[in-house]
Amino acid sequence: MQNSSMRYFPVWDAAAIEQTLREWDAAQPGSGVLALIPESDRVWVPALQDLCAQWHMPFGGGIFPSIIAEGGFRTAGLWLLRLGPSPYLALYPDLPHDPAGAAAMADTIALDLEPRLAKDRSEATLLLIFDALVPNIATLLDELYLRLANRVHYAGTNAGSESFRPMPCLIRDGTLAGNGVLVALLERHRGMIAEHGYRIPELSLLATSTDGNRIAQIDWRPAFEVYRELVRDQYGVAIDRDNFYRYSVRFPFGIVRANHQALVRIPVALDDAGALFCIGEVPPDSLLTLLEAPQVDSTHTVEALLRGLDQLNGESSGDALLLFYCAGRRQYLGIDSATAEVADITRRSGARFLAGATSLGEIGGTTLHGYPLFHNGALVAARW
Amino acid sequence: MNDRQNEILPILHGVAVTIGNEISLVPLLTRTLQKLLYYTSFPAGLIVLELPPAATLSGESVNARVAAVVGDYDLRKSVGQSPSLPAGLVFGPTELKADASGLLAALPATTGDYRAFLRLPIDAAGVVLLMAPELPESNLPVTQMFKPSMAQLAKAIELCRRHDAYTSGLIAERDLSEARRRLMAEVFESSYAGVVITDAGGKVVAVNPAFSRITGQPAEAVTAMQAESAFGCAETDLFGDGGRTAATGGYWQGELMNRRPDGEHYPVWLSISPVRAANGSTSHYVGIFSDISQRKQAEARIRFLAHHDPLTQLPNRILVRERFEEASAVADRDGSRLALIFVDLDNFKSINDSLGHRAGDRALEIIASRLLEQWPEPATVGRQGGDEFTVIAPLAGDDEGMWQAIREIRRRIAEPMQIGEHEVVIESSIGISLYPGHGHDFDTLLQHADTAMYQAKADGGKVCCLFDQAMNDRARQRFELAGQLRKSIEAGDFELHYQPLVECAGGRITGAEALLRWRHPRRGMVSPVEFIPLAEETGLIVPLGAWVLAEACRQTAHWRAAGHSSLRIAVNLSALQLRRGLLEQTVEQALAQSGLEPGALELEITESVLLDQTAESAGQIQRLRGLGITISLDDFGTGYSSLSYLRRFRVDKLKIDRGFLSNVHQDADSALLVRTILQLGRGLGIRTVAEGIETSEQAQLVGQWGCDELQGYWFSPPLPAADFTALLHRHPPNG
Numbered sequence A: 001m002q003n004s005s006m007r008y009f010p011v012w013d014a015a016a017i018e019q020t021l022r023e024w025d026a027a028q029p030g031s032g033v034l035a036l037i038p039e040s041d042r043v044w045v046p047a048l049q050d051l052c053a054q055w056h057m058p059f060g061g062g063i064f065p066s067i068i069a070e071g072g073f074r075t076a077g078l079w080l081l082r083l084g085p086s087p088y089l090a091l092y093p094d095l096p097h098d099p100a101g102a103a104a105m106a107d108t109i110a111l112d113l114e115p116r117l118a119k120d121r122s123e124a125t126l127l128l129i130f131d132a133l134v135p136n137i138a139t140l141l142d143e144l145y146l147r148l149a150n151r152v153h154y155a156g157t158n159a160g161s162e163s164f165r166p167m168p169c170l171i172r173d174g175t176l177a178g179n180g181v182l183v184a185l186l187e188r189h190r191g192m193i194a195e196h197g198y199r200i201p202e203l204s205l206l207a208t209s210t211d212g213n214r215i216a217q218i219d220w221r222p223a224f225e226v227y228r229e230l231v232r233d234q235y236g237v238a239i240d241r242d243n244f245y246r247y248s249v250r251f252p253f254g255i256v257r258a259n260h261q262a263l264v265r266i267p268v269a270l271d272d273a274g275a276l277f278c279i280g281e282v283p284p285d286s287l288l289t290l291l292e293a294p295q296v297d298s299t300h301t302v303e304a305l306l307r308g309l310d311q312l313n314g315e316s317s318g319d320a321l322l323l324f325y326c327a328g329r330r331q332y333l334g335i336d337s338a339t340a341e342v343a344d345i346t347r348r349s350g351a352r353f354l355a356g357a358t359s360l361g362e363i364g365g366t367t368l369h370g371y372p373l374f375h376n377g378a379l380v381a382a383r384w
Numbered sequence B: 001m002n003d004r005q006n007e008i009l010p011i012l013h014g015v016a017v018t019i020g021n022e023i024s025l026v027p028l029l030t031r032t033l034q035k036l037l038y039y040t041s042f043p044a045g046l047i048v049l050e051l052p053p054a055a056t057l058s059g060e061s062v063n064a065r066v067a068a069v070v071g072d073y074d075l076r077k078s079v080g081q082s083p084s085l086p087a088g089l090v091f092g093p094t095e096l097k098a099d100a101s102g103l104l105a106a107l108p109a110t111t112g113d114y115r116a117f118l119r120l121p122i123d124a125a126g127v128v129l130l131m132a133p134e135l136p137e138s139n140l141p142v143t144q145m146f147k148p149s150m151a152q153l154a155k156a157i158e159l160c161r162r163h164d165a166y167t168s169g170l171i172a173e174r175d176l177s178e179a180r181r182r183l184m185a186e187v188f189e190s191s192y193a194g195v196v197i198t199d200a201g202g203k204v205v206a207v208n209p210a211f212s213r214i215t216g217q218p219a220e221a222v223t224a225m226q227a228e229s230a231f232g233c234a235e236t237d238l239f240g241d242g243g244r245t246a247a248t249g250g251y252w253q254g255e256l257m258n259r260r261p262d263g264e265h266y267p268v269w270l271s272i273s274p275v276r277a278a279n280g281s282t283s284h285y286v287g288i289f290s291d292i293s294q295r296k297q298a299e300a301r302i303r304f305l306a307h308h309d310p311l312t313q314l315p316n317r318i319l320v321r322e323r324f325e326e327a328s329a330v331a332d333r334d335g336s337r338l339a340l341i342f343v344d345l346d347n348f349k350s351i352n353d354s355l356g357h358r359a360g361d362r363a364l365e366i367i368a369s370r371l372l373e374q375w376p377e378p379a380t381v382g383r384q385g386g387d388e389f390t391v392i393a394p395l396a397g398d399d400e401g402m403w404q405a406i407r408e409i410r411r412r413i414a415e416p417m418q419i420g421e422h423e424v425v426i427e428s429s430i431g432i433s434l435y436p437g438h439g440h441d442f443d444t445l446l447q448h449a450d451t452a453m454y455q456a457k458a459d460g461g462k463v464c465c466l467f468d469q470a471m472n473d474r475a476r477q478r479f480e481l482a483g484q485l486r487k488s489i490e491a492g493d494f495e496l497h498y499q500p501l502v503e504c505a506g507g508r509i510t511g512a513e514a515l516l517r518w519r520h521p522r523r524g525m526v527s528p529v530e531f532i533p534l535a536e537e538t539g540l541i542v543p544l545g546a547w548v549l550a551e552a553c554r555q556t557a558h559w560r561a562a563g564h565s566s567l568r569i570a571v572n573l574s575a576l577q578l579r580r581g582l583l584e585q586t587v588e589q590a591l592a593q594s595g596l597e598p599g600a601l602e603l604e605i606t607e608s609v610l611l612d613q614t615a616e617s618a619g620q621i622q623r624l625r626g627l628g629i630t631i632s633l634d635d636f637g638t639g640y641s642s643l644s645y646l647r648r649f650r651v652d653k654l655k656i657d658r659g660f661l662s663n664v665h666q667d668a669d670s671a672l673l674v675r676t677i678l679q680l681g682r683g684l685g686i687r688t689v690a691e692g693i694e695t696s697e698q699a700q701l702v703g704q705w706g707c708d709e710l711q712g713y714w715f716s717p718p719l720p721a722a723d724f725t726a727l728l729h730r731h732p733p734n735g
Helices: A014-027 A039-054 A099-119 A137-151 A223-235 A244-248 A298-313 A327-333 A335-349 B003-021 B025-040 B147-190 B209-215 B227-231 B293-307 B317-334 B348-355 B357-374 B400-413 B442-458 B469-491 B528-538 B541-561 B575-580 B583-594 B607-611 B615-626 B643-648 B668-684 B696-704 B721-730
Strands: A006-009 A031-038 A059-064 A067-069 A072-074 A078-085 A088-092 A124-131 A153-159 A170-172 A175-177 A181-187 A193-195 A203-211 A214-218 A253-256 A262-265 A267-270 A276-278 A287-291 A320-326 A353-359 A362-364 A373-375 A379-383 B044-049 B061-063 B065-070 B084-086 B095-097 B116-123 B126-132 B194-199 B204-207 B252-259 B265-276 B282-291 B337-345 B380-385 B388-395 B417-419 B422-424 B428-435 B464-466 B494-503 B509-520 B524-526 B568-572 B601-606 B630-636 B653-656 B687-690
Touching: A006 A014, A006 A353, A014 A031, A014 A039, A014 A078, A031 A039, A031 A067, A031 A353, A039 A059, A039 A078, A039 A175, A059 A088, A059 A153, A059 A181, A059 A353, A067 A078, A072 A335, A078 A181, A078 A353, A088 A099, A088 A170, A099 A137, A099 A181, A124 A137, A137 A153, A137 A373, A137 B025, A137 B065, A153 A353, A153 A379, A170 A181, A193 A298, A193 A362, A203 B003, A214 A223, A223 A244, A223 A267, A223 A276, A244 A267, A244 A327, A253 B003, A262 A287, A262 A373, A287 B003, A298 A335, A298 A379, A320 A327, A320 A335, A327 A335, A327 A353, A335 A353, A335 A379, A362 A379, B003 B025, B003 B147, B025 B044, B025 B065, B025 B126, B025 B147, B116 B147, B126 B147, B194 B209, B194 B227, B204 B227, B209 B282, B227 B282, B265 B293, B293 B317, B317 B337, B317 B380, B317 B388, B317 B428, B317 B442, B337 B400, B337 B442, B348 B357, B348 B422, B357 B380, B357 B388, B357 B400, B357 B417, B357 B422, B388 B400, B400 B428, B428 B442, B442 B464, B442 B469, B469 B509, B469 B528, B469 B541, B494 B541, B494 B568, B494 B721, B509 B528, B509 B541, B509 B721, B524 B528, B528 B541, B541 B568, B541 B575, B541 B583, B541 B721, B568 B630, B575 B583, B583 B601, B583 B615, B601 B607, B601 B615, B607 B630, B615 B630, B653 B668, B668 B687, B668 B696
Parallel strands: A031 A059, A124 A153, A320 A353, B428 B464, B509 B568, B568 B601, B601 B630, B630 B653, B653 B687
Antiparallel strands: A006 A078, A031 A078, A059 A170, A067 A072, A067 A353, A088 A181, A124 A181, A153 A362, A170 A175, A193 A379, A203 A214, A203 A287, A214 A276, A253 A262, A253 A287, A267 A276, A320 A379, A362 A373, B044 B065, B044 B126, B061 B084, B095 B116, B116 B126, B194 B204, B194 B282, B252 B265, B265 B282, B337 B388, B337 B428, B380 B388, B417 B422, B494 B509, B509 B524
């Protein structure tokens, strides 16, 4: 059984895909297409671009570590999601990494959007799909919020490879690019909810020296040196580049906020100077907490997520759900727990269809009209 | 440190780092507000500054400046403005309120569903307001924990304001400098003068468009070229540290002759100035120049006009004098001589009067070219003024060459010239003086040549004379005589003699011609032939003529009153009297003062007088005739005797010149001429008078031929008034 606006193709089937495009175009001429493609099947991107071009359908999408379909995480197949007629889709590759460049880019994105926003004053969601290796995503998000403020809801995810090696992962019509952001405006849409449910068992306050997403020092010592001691003390394991990510998901950093919730930052890489890299920035020279072996309360996460969705959309929830699930969270919880969490969401949301992908960073508010934040370790969900 | 402190400290630290990182007010407020929202989960907020004192508040709202807004799309537009804000929202202590929708609804915000706010006063004049549709969950003391942050923010605001003021000053200064720079660039680009900038070594760094326009060299062709080469001038050491400009303190100005790529030479006026580096050394040179070709041409033209006659382009008297000085110096060295030749055109005025000044000018141009052909360089031909020319010609060998040239030029000048439809013939009178024989300076020689020329004219014109001392003596005598003449007019040394006019038929005296006599105090009686031309030349004829008229009228009126009531008086008029235009007034005055009837007065004019007159003087004559005065044409037959004159100027009497009558009884041609004139008079209804009748045969003949009157020694010589009175008694006119 298939939903009318989201189709999963477990294997590349050009005829079936073309049939879907034909149906969508017939049902609503000018419809667009959003594709979620697992990293291992990215070879089909050009063929998909060709098909969409043949049908003159605006096309955007991202390549993720895996996709969520049929109740689990899949590394093959692809999702096609239907976008409304003449959808707003824009790809901004080669994002600048300096503060002034980020401000200028935010100006560009906002100016490009404003005519579209001026046409229709109804609620809309700005769906942002970043390349996960963009080092200043939080800054760009802050800059966009300065310009667009509460005119839109903010939601999004990071695409890319879970190996954290550079890879073109953003699609706009015939273009496939990296180091950028794909901007989609979901009109008459009430936003997405981000939730991670990390419980903070104990706070260890760390003085850091940071620059963007790079933590150079912790307590005035090289960051990796301190971090390695912490892992060794906790697990008796000596971490190196190869096993680093497996353990770092257990020792994420937290940016404490006044609502007793931390923004999670999972270190995902290290450099020769002993600095740690996160997906998403940490505030400069901030005091961070180290979330040592945090407990993930899946039940709370799902409840909060669904409550948030209800608040956004009311009780009249539809039968389709879009979900981005943090790859680090899946790594930390293990594939079985993660799959169970997805199943729980599907079951408790009442959604008959759930499409999604594993993400390398998530964007959204934890509450209705909350300040848009960039998360790690979170789930981001929206009615579709 | 407990967990709560561990939660608060990173937040305060984060806010403190944000505040500490900013140095300008707007980013400070925006980033701080953003950070507060980030940590508290409030989605929107604003910062209000410059609040009036709460004590002055009278209503429920206040206008205060919104300094920063984050998170609300429409409220953002209030930044920098002072909208009306609810006083209950902006005034008050730190406060967290879950339901203040009434206050918040008054904000010009995007969403109308703000219900909760957190108020954080910065200081007495500022406040941070965080707003949310629903109060964000928090277990931290948010109303208290940010107080240190607000205190820090208050200080930071003060520091940022000072920094912004300082920066604004710098920016204003920079903008001013930039404006000046742009202005200078504009001046450089649009200057009409050429500008070249060189490095310290004199190599071209930049040129402006005017440089290329003037020199013909495009900028790219001269960049890095030595500036003098770029100009195409012969100088090689003007620009650069080793050059002349550097040696004279870095400044130089002067005239250069440059050469364009096409070979054309042109003069420029160039000023070179140094540009000093901070250490005082010369970093560049700036050359500003203009093409002075036109100025030089104008100057040359002015110089030419100052020394030449604009009509003929011949040297004027100033340049002729200079040329004489040069030529005389050469003559002194060579032991040679010079001739100063003074050429005066005869009757040139008649061409101007009859054909117009344009024709006269053309005639002068032709004469000038003929003179130049005759006397090419090294001689100098100049125009002295009017119809006078001067020539300075070196003399080689004997004088024959000079005389030959003089004869030739007189012949050339007299050649007919075609001016428009008219063929004109001009004769000349020429006077010559020689250097050094007749004088050593130009003025003396010119005066002598002039004297000689006058002598030539006095000899009847159309001749040339070489100056000699006797001529000079005569000239001096004339000068002295003119002075005496002036004195005698004042002293009343003149008297009138009267020669009777007699009817041919019957011998009755009809009138008399008044003839002027000068009784010189030392020389006795001076001949009219001697002093009348002098009086004409000096203009003394005008007052003298007026005296003659007055005296003649007075005397005639006296005679008429004494019983000779038909007696008429004839008075000669000079051309100058007519030309001065006061004749009518003079005549009327004489008649009025004497009481003589106009019909008793005859005015005698010569043919040459008629020829010389303009329409104005002809009008005068006709107006006098209209008064009843008789107009006589004197010396008829000696001039053009043009019948057209007789038609144009209505005269009453023709006086046949004595020259025709002296042989009338012996010479058949003279007899025929006289008879023809007499018939002409009769035909035109004009009375005739035969002058110079000395014998009875002459008197008898003219009487037989129908002449009306005669005058001459045969009847009576001119007589003093007393003698004429006696004659009247003997031959009473009425009688």
